[in-house]
Amino acid sequence: MKYKKSVGAVLTAGLLVFGATQTFAEKKMFSDVEDNAWYAESVQKLSEFNIIGGFEDQTFKPDQNITRAQTASIIAKALNLDLTNVSNPGFKDVPTTSSHYPAIAALTEKGVFSSGEYFNPGDSLTRAQMAKILVIAFDLNSSQLKTFDDVNEKDWFYEFSGKLGALGITTNESKYNPQDYVGRAHLAAFIKRTIDYKRSDSIDDIWDTWQGWDNTEVPDTVEEPVEENDGDNDVIDEEETGGKEEVDEAKLKEYERELDNAADDIKSAQKKVEKALDELEEAKEEDDEEEIEEAEKDLLKVLSDLDDAIIKGEATLEKIRKVNLKELNLLQSVLENAIRKAKNDVDKAYANTFDKELYEEEIDDALEALEDAREDAERAIKENSLNLLQDAYKALETAIEEAEKTFEMYEDSTVDVLEDEEKELEEAIEEAKDLFDEVGDLLEKKAEDQIDYFKDLLDDAIDALDDALDEEDKGDIYDAREKLEKVIKDAQKALDRLEKIDMDALIDEIEELEKAISDAEEELEDSK
Incomplete structure (x- = not known):
């Protein structure tokens, strides 16, 4: 990062x-x-x-x-x-x-x-007047003053021009030309x-x-x-x-709430990081190795939470920017600023807090998690089970995300003696991504097949109920209703599980199954 x-x-x-x-x-x-x-x-x-x-x-x-x-x-x-x-x-x-x-x-x-x-x-x-205006208006401060050949220490603008020079706001070298x-x-x-x-x-x-x-x-x-x-x-x-899109008051309040919540989540995560840093500092002052190790692990966890809050905040910003409403400008700016400050806090903590041993341990943990996820994925591919593929897909996704965080954390640190481990982790991440894509393709195909299967079952059950109603056979109607209720229940269970798969390619198919279940429920209710 x-x-x-x-x-x-x-x-x-x-x-x-x-x-x-x-x-x-x-x-x-x-x-x-x-x-x-x-x-x-x-x-x-x-x-x-x-x-x-x-x-x-x-x-x-x-x-x-x-x-x-x-x-x-x-x-x-x-x-x-x-x-x-x-x-x-x-x-x-x-x-x-x-x-x-x-x-x-x-x-x-x-x-x-x-x-x-x-x-x-x-x-x-004049340039002398400008120096005073900028320094006072913008409250510019510098512990050092740049000297110019044409500015005497007794000149009223000496301190003002000196601050502009020291801060790089004026790029003149030998002369300031105060009266220009x-x-x-x-x-x-x-x-x-x-x-x-x-x-x-x-x-x-x-x-x-x-x-x-x-x-x-x-x-x-x-x-x-x-x-x-x-x-x-x-x-x-x-x-x-104002912005180009008109929006009702309720929608505006919703956008404001999203921006507020995103900024609050970041600030809350930052407070946890500050607390974890204090606890780590206390452990170091007491020179307790076990406490230090525990505090470092706690800090890594809250830093990971802060990373997640930053990512969610950036997603919220991207969404709100598309709305393009002037009324949201201030809240957008507050969230933008919270994100910038949080990123800076993350960088400082990663760069200055941890030592070689901890990074080595974190890389080893990431490699182990990737290996476990890889083995589960290969087993799921071999057995070609929808449930196993779904679990493997999620496990790989999580392991890759955590491994990338570890990799970026090490890159941002001042530790530079783990080149071999860094390379091994980078290669493991790439291999896991390839396997993730393979599992995703199989999972998509299996999910589509299951959706089609339950859609067909629902259609058949509805047809059977319609036939029973046409023949006015009470026994057949009762059996058809029971069968349709069972198919609806099974289809809903499958839908609940399928909805947990975070795959854009399945959105339309899942919506089709939702509609099929809804139509079946309506058909069942009308038959009573």
Whole structure:
């Protein structure tokens, strides 16, 4: 399991709107942004997330300097700030009628901008000012500062530019060029790098909940209206529309419940992992070999449970994404984030907790389980029994899944001295998969034959009952009813067992048997 680093889904208190979530717009293409331009990806991503916009003529104007007012509106969108209730900062040059007023007011209240008599909204933004805005707005921290030849320790922006350099948000080497103006393309690049950094750090915040940020393709979750220029080179706020599929309230609640349950299951499994890790640490502190071995086995079990919860969560996400409802975006993001964090926890536990002896034991156990399942499968094939084939099919499936988990667990660990055992397990898994397919083919054929057998029995029993009813022979009618009842009972037992076979190829046949049983029950009831 090669999982990437993840973080949680908690919103930053005080700065961000609780419950807010960023959604996609239709993918935009600007006529003056070439695909191979160094800033193309940043512009595209921020445009898709409605953080930055273009102009009515479908251009972006990447080289145009950005103003302080425009920057405020863009940063407010990137932070998902609540702009509905803001306090007037009292700038004489920022009227409350300005489209940028809410953003400027909110950011000033948060300390991103300094209060004073004038804001100078039309001034071009400098790189020094940009550094301060990004560091304060996104709460960027670094224990080290990068130094630049043109930035003195006494400069007011020394710490801000130093943090951007240390975190890799600015890629300049020797000079920072603090008094240079910031172009629209440069601001887009700086904001994207900042959000990328915030999503990769260990602090839970709103950017971790943005679904699709890392995707290369953007789903059509939002249809965006035509862009308009507000008169000073910024795009007005765009109204988001809902998903394309309408759904009733009951169905929506069901989807919400599925997302909540999936996230809760993951969190519950994570708590068990945390408890198991604590118990293992206690055993190691006491230096009790037996307790350590037992604690390691317990940890492996709960990690396996967490793996299962992750897989189920991903299946739920895939299902809900197809529904394409804006109302579910926040819960989707929470589940996405829970999955990312859980995967990270699994990786860390596998990589740092277990030693060579335990991995060797786990590989041996996996090989033994595969061998047992293989022997049962070969016996089932030889006897060609439906019941044995069904049991062997399930046993092989379970053994393969567990063996693959063990194989992936070892691959993700820091242990690298079991190459021969690793290769043996990999080969055993492949052999088991081939046998699994063979058993599956035989099982499918036997199941289809049994379904046909009971369908024919039901038809014959119904025909016998119809004949008895036509002849109005009470004795024959009684016998025919008894026979039909027995066939229905036997067919239902067979159906119950067949339904436990997880095979897509049998879905239609099983449904046909269900219908045949239902028709027979109806026929029996009508005859009374």
